[in-house]
Amino acid sequence: MRTAAPRDTGTGGTGPYPVEGVLLDIDDTTVDLHRAMDATLRSVARQTGLDVPAELEVEYALDFSRDPDGFYDRYLAGELDFATQRQYRVRAAHERLGLEPIADLDGWDALYTAILPTHFTAFDDVVPLLDALDAAGIPYGALSNNVADYQRAKLDRAGLTRIGVLVGTDTLGVAKPDPAIFVEGARQLGAAPERTLYVGDNPAVDAVGATDAGLVGVWLDRGRTGGNGAVGQGTGSGPGGGAGFAGAVVGSLTDVMDLIVR
Secondary structure (H helix, E strand, O other): OOOOOOOOHHHOOOOOEOOOEEEEOOEOOOEOHHHHHHHHHHHHHHHHOOOOOHHHHHHHHHHHHHOOOOHHHHHHOOOOOHHHHHHHHHHHHHHHHOOOOOOOHHHHHHHHHHHHHHHOOEOOOHHHHHHHHHHHOOOEEEEOOOOHHHHHHHHHHOOOOOOOEEEOHHHHOOOOOOHHHHHHHHHHHOOOHHHEEEEEOOHHHHHHHHHHOOOEEEEEOOOOOOOOOOOEEOOOOOHHHOOOOOOEEEOOHHHHHHHEOO
């Protein structure tokens, strides 16, 4: 049995923490959305005859998923609907990379929408974490910046039906990093916010947002920005240091249990 004194979740640190519940982000935390988008973009291009040179396929998917113009944020703000933000993103990617324009964006979007769910898969480290949480008697759930029904279908398609609690942007009508959505997630788990871990891949929206809401924010850095697969601490500096986040950083979900007092 490992014990440790509670840590001040507002000042960073790497734990371990006394934990009553764990909340997980979905996209690129539990479900590999980037890989699904990449595979779908390639498939749609082939089926519609779009000319995307092989040497640009990776950059094409990265531009689309990173959304440098912030179209998804405009969707969250209610300025765009879901289909329109996606069409704007692919159109912008084509413009930036000098690719041929998509003549029928509605047709492109319909095909993309049909194909994308077939590529939803969970990361390999998700089930081991859920098994460990079940064994420890710690409840868990998901919290995402998308509507709950869409994310429920995504989790189910990825084989994660066991995640019961799910909070989406339509649960309270707010999105991360609004503190209310994090507090609602903890409430649905029956856990005190200060004893709830929130793990996500976005250091600003997930880790800092959860910490500011009074939860224990954890940044999952899978290596795309330098994660090393072990528990560490953010530097509190710019983007490479986790967007000002000075709390716990893990390189894999299998490291999360090391943050929990047992």
